[in-house]
Amino acid sequence: QSALTQPASVSGSPGQSITISCTGTGSDVGSHTLVSWYQQHPGRAPKLIIYDVNKRPSGVSRRFSGAKSGNTASLTISGLQTEDEADYYCCSSTTSDTLLYVFGTGTRVTVL
Amino acid sequence: EVQLLESGGDLVEPGGSLRLSCVATGFSLSDHAVSWVRQAPGKGLEWVSSLSGYHGSAKYADSLQGRFTISRDNSKNTLYLQMYSLRVEDTAVYYCAKDYGDLRYFFDFWGQGALVTVSS
Numbered sequence: 525q526s527a528l529t530q531p532a533s534v535s536g537s538p539g540q541s542i543t544i545s546c547t548g549t550g551s552d553v554g555s556h557t558l559v560s561w562y563q564q565h566p567g568r569a570p571k572l573i574i575y576d577v578n579k580r581p582s583g584v585s586r587r588f589s590g591a592k593s594g595n596t597a598s599l600t601i602s603g604l605q606t607e608d609e610a611d612y613y614c615c616s617s618t619t620s621d622t623l624l625y626v627f628g629t630g631t632r633v634t635v636l
Numbered sequence: 637e638v639q640l641l642e643s644g645g646d647l648v649e650p651g652g653s654l655r656l657s658c659v660a661t662g663f664s665l666s667d668h669a670v671s672w673v674r675q676a677p678g679k680g681l682e683w684v685s686s687l688s689g690y691h692g693s694a695k696y697a698d699s700l701q702g703r704f705t706i707s708r709d710n711s712k713n714t715l716y717l718q719m720y721s722l723r724v725e726d727t728a729v730y731y732c733a734k735d736y737g738d739l740r741y742f743f744d745f746w747g748q749g750a751l752v753t754v755s756s
Contacts, residue, residue, distance in 0.1 A: 560742035569746040617740040630680040
């Protein structure tokens with residue numbers, strides 16, 4: 525079971541909206557709602573920004589939203605801000621007994 | 637306040653061994669699963685191993701081929717990752733990450749990471 529597929533990079537201007545896709549299979553993304561998203565700034569640890577497909581932890585901006593359709597999940601950042609420039613990773617639990625979690629390949633978001 | 641603090645990262649020669657530690661505060665390792673997730677330089681995140689909270693059962697990524705062992709000391713609320721037969725490709729920052737529940741949920745808290753460099 526390989527990594528979930530994300531675009532390598534996405535860019536947008538301040539104030540715009542961007543969407544990052546995360547494509548898996550019926551054994552991970554498509555099998556349940558346990559999809560999460562993490563933001564990682566350079567040299568920093570990942571930070572949870574979305575869980576259970578579309579829920580935000582306390583303190584995370586409402587500009588971040590998640591969705592899922594079939595084997596593909598997505599993260600939308602609305603009203604893009606300079607501090608949103610970071611790497612973003614999706615993650616899914618799997619039905620495998622030996623691969624509990626699979627991460628996406630990662631997407632670098634650039635604010636133009 | 638939940639915190640995870642890793643230590644033990646070092647430079648080690650190929651074939652060597654190393655043990656990472658992760659001290660957890662603000663919650664009990666007996667109540668939540670905690671995992672090791674690694675990130676090779678310039679690469680993405682990769683799940684390595686998890687230890688369930690209640691049962692203490694261990695899970696490992698197949699790619700490790702049995703070279704790593706995850707364990708915990710409940711009295712110290714500390715998670716460990718013992719790594720054997722290290723390879724150059726094991727070079728990475730190793731994060732410990734708390735699961736919201738007891739396996740297969742999501743990682744709600746992360747440590748700052750410990751750098752493991754395998755090189756001769």
